[in-house]
Amino acid sequence: xxxxxxxxxxxxxxxxxxxxxxxxxxxxxxxxxxxxxxxxxxxxxxxxxxxxxxxxxxxxxxxxxxxxxxxxxxxxxxxxxxxxxxxxxxxxxxxxxxxxxxxxxxxxxxxxxxxxxxxxxxxxxxxxxxxxxxxxxxxxxxxxxxxxxxxxxxxxxxxxxxxxxxxxxxxxxxxxxxxxxxxxxxxxxxxxxxxxxxxxxxxxxxxxxxxxxxxxxxxxxxxxxxxxxxxxxxxxxxxxxxxxxxxxxxxxxxxxxxxxxx
Amino acid sequence: xxxxxxxxxxxxxxxxxxxxxxxxxxxxxxxxxxxxxxxxxxxxxxxxxxxxxxxxxxxxxxxxxxxxxxxxxxxxxxxxxxxxxxxxxxxxxxxxxxxxxxxxxxxxxxxxxxxxxxxxxxxxxxxxxxxxxxxxxxxxxxxxxxxxxxxxxxxxxxxxxxxxxxxxxxxxxxxxxxxxxxxxx
Numbered sequence: 148x149x150x151x152x153x154x155x156x157x158x159x160x161x162x163x164x165x166x167x168x169x170x171x172x173x174x175x176x177x178x179x180x181x182x183x184x185x186x187x188x189x190x191x192x193x194x195x196x197x198x199x200x201x202x203x204x205x206x207x208x209x210x211x212x213x214x215x216x217x218x219x220x221x222x223x224x225x226x227x228x229x230x231x232x233x234x235x236x237x238x239x240x241x242x243x244x245x246x247x248x249x250x251x252x253x254x255x256x257x258x259x260x261x262x263x264x265x266x267x268x269x270x271x272x273x274x275x276x277x278x279x280x281x282x283x284x285x286x287x288x289x290x291x292x293x294x295x296x297x298x299x300x301x302x303x304x305x306x307x308x309x310x311x312x313x314x315x316x317x318x319x320x321x322x323x324x325x326x327x328x329x330x331x332x333x334x335x336x337x338x339x340x341x342x343x344x345x346x347x348x349x350x351x352x353x354x355x356x357x358x359x360x361x362x363x364x365x366x367x368x369x370x371x372x373x374x375x376x377x378x379x380x381x382x383x384x385x386x387x388x389x390x391x392x393x394x395x396x397x398x399x400x401x402x403x404x405x406x407x408x409x
Numbered sequence: 410x411x412x413x414x415x416x417x418x419x420x421x422x423x424x425x426x427x428x429x430x431x432x433x434x435x436x437x438x439x440x441x442x443x444x445x446x447x448x449x450x451x452x453x454x455x456x457x458x459x460x461x462x463x464x465x466x467x468x469x470x471x472x473x474x475x476x477x478x479x480x481x482x483x484x485x486x487x488x489x490x491x492x493x494x495x496x497x498x499x500x501x502x503x504x505x506x507x508x509x510x511x512x513x514x515x516x517x518x519x520x521x522x523x524x525x526x527x528x529x530x531x532x533x534x535x536x537x538x539x540x541x542x543x544x545x546x547x548x549x550x551x552x553x554x555x556x557x558x559x560x561x562x563x564x565x566x567x568x569x570x571x572x573x574x575x576x577x578x579x580x581x582x583x584x585x586x587x588x589x590x591x592x593x594x
Contacts, residue, residue: 167424182432183431183435186435186439187439190439190440193443197451198446201450201451201454201458202454204454204455204458206461206462206465215455216455216458219452219455220459223455241444241447241452242444244447244451244452245440245444245447248447249440249443268425270425270426270428271428271429271430271431271432271433271436272433272435272436273436274428274433274436275433275434275436275437275440276436276440279437279440333426336425336426
């Protein structure tokens with residue numbers, strides 16, 4: 148099936164609009180593709196940076212240590228502690244911290260010159276992270292309430308009695324246990340995929356319009372580049388927000404699973 | 410229609426929402442390694458720094474508190490000392506004033522006595538000298554007068570009794586004369 152739509156330009160010069168095919172990059176060597184290399188690189192970058200920032204940590208931080216501490220403190224205090232509660236949150240800080248920084252760096256690949264590919268527009272990279280978050284919050288709930296206790300905790304809203312439970316319990320089970328990892332995955336994937344698609348469209352479309360030789364098309368091409376720059380800045384915000392939301396929701400799910408009653 | 414050929418050349422593009430399993434496994438491994446490294450090497454360092462910083466701040470606060478209390482105590486003590494010193498100074502000043510007044514009064518008294526004594530002494534001396542002068546004058550004037558009178562009268566007034574009588578009379582007259590014209594003494 149062909150999803151890419153050909154657009155007829157003047158003089159028969161063909162322009163292929165970007166589509167899902169733009170995300171199927173050819174392997175660099177063997178079966179290794181660019182997103183795979185980027186993903187490994189992100190782990191190196193994240194660990195390299197935070198190891199350097201924390202290795203010689205002192206009471207009065209330098210610039211590097213201060214930056215590292217700011218990110219770490221943001222995940223630790225604003226996400227983990229505020230959502231999980233001061234009793235258990237430290238157990239989950241390493242996971243949430245790794246999650247946040249890993250997603251953040253992979254997202255920002257999308258606006259870094261020459262790399263220019265957000266790894267998480269490949270859904271395969273997100274699936275294990277969402278499954279891990281799911282496993283952790285379900286596991287935390289079972290650890291706290293026991294298997295049946297957690298099932299009850301997750302599916303029966305407090306204070307609801309009677310036949311309405313027949314309707315509510317399946318709904319709650321569906322939304323709390325089954326849907327959450329799917330929405331975690333799709334939210335991040337959709338944002339990265341669509342954002343990158345937009346950037347490609349504005350860039351390649353602008354180039355095609357400029358190359359068309361028609362003055363009016365050329366003017367629209369310049370406008371397209373301008374919009375592309377604007378969208379890039381919007382994307383930078385979205386990239387941060389998606390890393391934030393993924394981590395925040397993970398910590399909220401954990402906090403909810405550990406809560407006494409809701 | 411070359412662009413359609415291009416699209417076809419990409420082959421069967423698989424749906425972007427279906428994960429590629431090699432990617433799932435790769436991400437899982439990479440993330441697991443990163444997680445282990447972060448938990449082992451990064452998080453403990455940050456936590457250690459946070460804990461140390463908290464301890465340092467708390468230690469600093471309590472140290473500052475005790476320092477403050479110490480300073481307050483010292484200040485109170487110094488103020489008390491200052492008040493004491495002021496009190497003492499006032500007392501000493503008052504005493505000095507009294508002493509000074511007493512000394513002045515005493516000195517004045519002494520000077521008064523001294524001057525009285527000097528005046529007294531002078532008076533006595535003058536009186537004595539006057540007496541001495543009168544005595545010597547009396548003797549001298551007597552001899553001179555008798556000598557003069559003898560020369561004038563031409564006879565020697567050798568008779569002691571007469572001589573003395575005549576001199577006494579003369580002197581009495583002289584004193585009387587002085588008494589009427591006012592004493593030179």
